[in-house]
Amino acid sequence: MANVGVFDVLGPIMIGPSSSHTAGAARLGKMARTIVGRPIQSVNFLLHGSFKETYKGHGTDRALVAGILGMNPDDVRLRNALDIAKAKGLKVQFTPADLGDVHPNTVKCLITDEVNESWEILGSSIGGGLIEIKEINGDKVKITGEYTTLITCHEDQPGTVAKVSGICHERNINIAFMQLVRSQKGQGATMTLELDGQVASDLTEEIKKVPGVSRVILINPLGGNA
């Protein structure tokens, strides 16, 4: 585990029974919802390792769905999430899977949003309710919810990274961590920036105007007990 804070150790305040299988799962679901950023029609949760073996008993299924519905891990409605999803017309499915060499508590969410766009979001619950989103649509990212996180999908061409980081500079936003990966030379690339402090939401609009940038996702920190 990297930079652990006091309220990661003593927290979250949550609905039981398992920090990694219930609270972490709720956070993973909520993070997936945030990444998609549009209403969700259906989710097929591919469950790996300990998630696969024990999800029913830990309410992991209820918690993942609660997160997709936007609930926090301390929301008392969490235990009724499956019924709430049904009432709202959200289709959910749980499929045991082998996702390869990943953390024991890992889920891949196959999501269809309201405009029929498909998403594949892979994340792990790494203990004590902490999470890490590791892949979006096959691209490696790192979202922990600890920092404000900015993700751009863009064409792999010179200058794009400089323009995006330039915009951060102009706004006096400090970049704490940075990760850049491309699927293939000259094709699509994905950049993850973890930023210090809060960021105004119109940053997204400005970065969207950078030539070659196809998608921008801004994720606020989860906060101590959220």
Add this chain to the structure above:
Amino acid sequence: MRMAKSAIEMIEICEEMQISLSEYAIRREMEDRGVSREVLMEQMQETLDAMREGATLGREKAVYSLSGLIGGDAFRLEQYLASGKSLMGDGIIKAMAMALSSSEVNGAMGKIVACPTAGSCGILPAVILTAGEQLEKTDEELVMGLFAAAAMGLIIGQNATFSGAEGGCQAECGSAAAMAAGAVVELMGGSPAMSFDAGAIVFKNVLGLVCDPVAGLVEIPCAKRNASGAVSALATADLVMAGVGSHIPFDDALGAMYKVGKGLPEELRETALGGMATTPTGVALKNKVFGNA
């Protein structure tokens, strides 16, 4: 302020600056998150309140988990306490009752504080609240105790794991009891070095403890390991306050815990495929809950 990566570094920093573990955790968090001391105190008071609620509910009335596998034991202990017949005295019985209460509330999908995890949510509240009553501490002092526990937790989280799926029960209940013992040592006036000695002793005593939940639920044997962890923490605080040190320093003990945890077969790391979970009775209970008989 310099950020400690190990117990030995944290002890050095605390000695250099003449501060306690709790003060270290507060200053570090203020710096790291850019928030005021007041905000942190308030957040920790909320944490203490939630802990107290979880540690109390199951003692006032019998609380049963959703599966029905566990419940009513905290209430049983509370009545036993009232009978005045206990062998070990009120403090220990009350601590066990509080630990069981939190675990039962957790199994009932009620609200608890994961400290560090939900499976081990009973230990720190039971230890802090019991020690607080014995030592007649105010809530402000107990909040400081929680920060001291967190300071040790920062080192555990950085260098090992809290996850039963990665390190077995020793990483969950073991870490909780180590942090709790360290916190009580500070509440009793012990030094940061003494707190870490207490943590090291706790880890020694739980080394190899596997995670083997019956039916995959955080109930059997988890609730009783919370009771046991609370007793271990309180007893270890007394050991250390009597002047007993740890021959193996905290960083070594923690490293051993992590290495042993990673060496445990997958069956004994929260998968419910070994240990108590696969005993004939464990399997029968699983079938009873999920109807696979």
